[in-house]
Amino acid sequence: MSSHNLDVYMPILILMGVGVALVFGAIIFGKLIRPHNPTRLKEQAYECGEDPVGVAWSNFNVRFYVVSLIFIIFDVEGALMFPVASVFKKFNEIGRGGLLLCTLSLFVIILISGVVYCWKKGDLDWVKSFHLDLNKDSESKKVEA
């Protein structure tokens, strides 16, 4: 096996181990010297002095979900473009940069068209509730939410 090559992952593992050790070490060490006298009031969630009403875990707006869906799509796109981008220079040096340029442009343009579609349809707007269009008299107020 190529044991030497895998050694490059060693610092990553060590760093993460040090991070975990640091967090737990500091908290456990702190346990020895810090005070611990909890009261009912102290353990309440902070709501500016009021008693908290209900739990905070409420249903969230669907637009957060949409943002993460669009993010994943761009993420996968990035993952596909990284290897192509990293060979662009090599191909360009042997005179086949045009091929890569066409490939990459097609790829990006198809995705740009998706962004343009979403933009035109108003999916990129965060606040969609009221849209006052003062220029048109007929549909002066569109309620979209």
Added chain:
Amino acid sequence: MFDSVLFISSAVLVLVGSLGVLFIKENLMHACVSLLTALFGVAGLYATLGADFLAATQLVVYVGGVVILMLFGIMLTGGGTSNENKFGIEKVPGMGSVKTYIVAGVNVLVISLIVIRIMANVMKDYKAVPLPPYESTVEKLGTLLVTDHVLAFEISSILLLGALVGAAIIARPTRRTN
């Protein structure tokens, strides 16, 4: 030596994480965190196999993207802890019946037989050859993506376009016309 450490720690992460996903029932958020653990471990396994780009992709797409998507998805239902069902169903219906379990069992047998059959041939021919130098997995991947598999590369962008439009349409509020 370090190969084993990397492999064992990744495998333990995968095992613990996947068992957590299976057996944590009362809180979806905790299950999601153990899924994060499992996906992280899979990235480590890829690294062990020398597929460094795949490992990084696993981190970027799954750990950074899919887990956040799932967390947001859980928050759409208002967090994972409320046991009361909002839709009036007394208990969550079980996954499948006796019939489906039997079909699944037969499937498992057949698939594992096929896999073992294929693996046996591979194992017979296995010789301990050193892994090819993998300094250039990224470049190899990039070269293949723009030469042999250029059609797949372009079609994947159309697939992504479809996914983008689909996500936008599903999430769009339906407009009520009076």
Added chain:
Amino acid sequence: MNESLISYLSQFEGHQAFVKMASEMAGTDLTSTISFMIYLAAVLAVVGVMATIGGLGTYAERKISADLQARQGPNRVGPFGLLQMLADGVKMILKEDIIPRDADKFMFVIAPLLCIVGVFGSLAVVPFSSGFILTDLNVGVFYLLGISSLVGVGIFIGGYSSNSKWSMLGGMRGASQIISYEIPVTLSIIMIVLIAGGMSFGTLISGQGGFPHQWYLFHNPFTFIGFFVYFIGALAETNRAPFDLPEAESELVSGYHTEYTGMRFAFFALAEYIEVFVVCGVAVALFLGGYKVPFDLGNGEAFSALPPIIGKNIGQFLQLGSFFTKTLALYYVVIWIRWTLPRLRVDQLMTLCWKYLTPIALFNLLMVAVWVYAFEGQSMFELFSSMGSGSSGGH
């Protein structure tokens, strides 16, 4: 090739001889063990330096903000108040550790851990100098993007687990903001990868030089725009003002870490300050020439009068100085921006990301590809000089 600290050290005869001698004494091959020891020492050094920089970051933040607002800032503890960070540390560790009664305790404990692991994992590929980079992975930048996304998960879980409305809002905002701004950042990085022809930090930096006109910042007009796209995105990803909506103190008390006290809060703060350093370091590596020193002083060949081992190490120190100077200058800019600009609204934040930065970044990427193809990867200055000298410029 995956370069690392070990491959830098093993070019010296002393290191090789030591490994050989130790292996002979122990009777087994100790190469891996010695690598482990060296890495451990280096990791501890990096973590120590980073914790100090994080602590000094809080000090600098207060001192600079005081300066900008014509105040004094911390000046009682030690000379110029420099020991304030130690006092803060002692205070943090002595604070009572309060976990809210209704909180999700497991998640509450795990959230700062995720932040710290994500940030520490990204330290592994930060190029401090050509020799002192813990590991220069082939997929360097891409790995950094992936591992630092753990911070977003940590922030979301921190907000969720507290079971406080402020925290929940902050965590939700934080996660959606971090993932949104990752897109323009990724696209700007792809742009540089395209010019440099590789994803490892070594390759990214080796294409640049010590002087500003050799930096990728001035490679062509589009990289110049791309730098600002990256920098704005990086500010948002680290939750720095004007994008500090997840912890907006005037709206959400303290955002996702409202319920955190003592050391747990300290780890969130430490992760944030180190992450700012990391994104500044990446900006320096990608756009501002990284550790390159003018006149190639960094590779130590200028000190040929000295023994090569000393010359090389002087070069390394110059490179470290170059990297830290640029990064800390950017760090100053980040703090400066925080105390200058007002906070954005959520809808403005999303508009900026999806309607400005992402289209600009996509356009930049295409234009850089066209530039590299049309001018065969030459920068503006190379183009001007070749035109000036009368030889064929471009084609």
